Amino acid sequence: MSDILLKVEGLRTSFKTSDGKVNAVDDISFNVRKGKVLGIVGESGCGKSVTSLSVMRLIPKPNGFIEGGKIIFSDKDLLKISEREMRSLRGNDIAMIFQEPMTALNPVFTIGDQIGEVLELHENLRGEQKTEKCIELLELVGIPRPEKVIKEYPHQLSGGMRQRVMIAMALSCNPKLLIADEPTTALDVTIQAQVLELMNKLTDELETSVMFITHDLGVIAEMANDVIVMYAGKIVEEGDVVSIFKNPQHPYTIGLLESRPDRVDKNQRLTCIPGMVPSPFDMPKGCAFAPRCSKCMDICNEKMPELIEVKPGQKARCWLHSKGGHKE
């Protein structure tokens, strides 16, 4: 299994709240292959971002903590190494792009200062060399007149340009794994397409693995090789991108695919999944999706199904595909 860069096993991340403990991510396992893109989809609040922050070990303390599981990144268990070792990995081997390009840059420093900081920290570049590398990186992400932009402040750049700067920063040390947490959600559609194209191109060239988190299925279709669908802190379906789109197995995935606006003709109402993600304090006893599921059976309200292989390379967590679920 040498082509696996990141292996997450049984990850469980919880938050302490005034109303008790909440399992934001509940026993999830997945692999990120070398040079491939893993897409993580799901509604808001289903644990996508918490998963990515867990991998970075940046769960907000003291309320959040990782309860169990393993995060193995090139033979090292990230949950066992010291904070100092983890810091040397962050930005160097594992980099992250954030959702809001408008706020993810420090407003009081120039672009050059901020990219330079990473280069200084991990690559030990100084002076001339640092500036040159900054310009090179900005060129790489397609920013015009990079030698001017390094002297500018974040407020002088548009959202798309800022996101490019963030990408440049993330890629500055040639990370092995890039975690992109909804990198295009805050951008408008045309810029979105440009940024995606850029990410695709760069990850191909640099052979970076990507964990791509989004709630936009269109983006997943364009970017990902493998897909996991999350619901209420659990993986409900996983597989390669073609089978997920062509042949979705879990009713939630089917629902998500059906609620895309491009599938609907003019004047027709958009299909949607009724109801809302259940509150983590009030999880249904059985399958978390059962109250919203159109194919809900008796057993769904009783027991949580296991994640089982439905077809080679495609797994789903649904009684429709598990033994004991079928009526026949």
Next chain:
Amino acid sequence: MEMVKHPNMNDKSVKFKEEKGLSPWTMALQRLRKNLLAMIGLVVIIMLIIMAILAPVITPHDRDATNTKNKFLSPCSEHLLGTDELGRDTFTRLIYGTRISLSVGLVSTSIAVLIGVTLGAIGGFNGGFIDNIIMRLVDIFMCFPFFVMAITIAALVGPSIWNIMLISGFLSWPRIARIVRAEVLSLKEREFIEAAKALGLNSKDIIIKHILPNILAPVIVYTTLGIAIGILSEAGLSFLGLGVKQPKPSWGNMLAAAQSLRSLRLHWWLWIPPGIMVFITILSINFLGDGLRDALDPKLKQ
């Protein structure tokens, strides 16, 4: 590697023609320049500082030279502001007093800012137990009225210029610690701090490189206004004989002349000039401080 070009991005950025981008500080400075009162304040303060530095050049007299023959001279061409009860030149002492008063204000505020920013930032950033201890300490300090505490401590440790600086500094850090902590609390939730963590920076670097530059605005405003408070408390304590000791002149201990009823009635040149100096200085600093606040936080004004 090949460059990805997007024509529309090119168009968009043509607008920025400056060689170097305008930093938030440059923009604040431009706003400050338009504020007349603040600029007047700034000019007066600069003049006072020059006066303090060039004191020996400005006045021909020796600061402490007594001349019992010329006691209580009223203003004349030889002694611009007359002489005091020991025949010392009031104008000279007033100029030298600027040195003492300004430096007391500056040093005491620096002490307060140093302690306040350090503790406030550490508490705000780390939260939890450390934060609790620091903030309870702040609460305790804020339980006592400043002046009463200052008088008590000054009476215990004895009057001297260094004691005044230390007392004033150590008593006024809690206020700034609170301001800094509140700023840090909101800043540390911002995404760029998370991004800095994701890039592998440690807490110390994040506080120094990313948080402090962002809270500089309120700290600068507070420092400016704090200097005014420092000068005032020096004047107050010196007036009561608990501050700067004779023969060192400060505006506060020169004002002490007004304690004698005779001087109050007959020798106006002993107490009106230092009073006016304190008044002008505090007013200028406050003008500048208010101007800085408006310039650094333009949203506040609307």
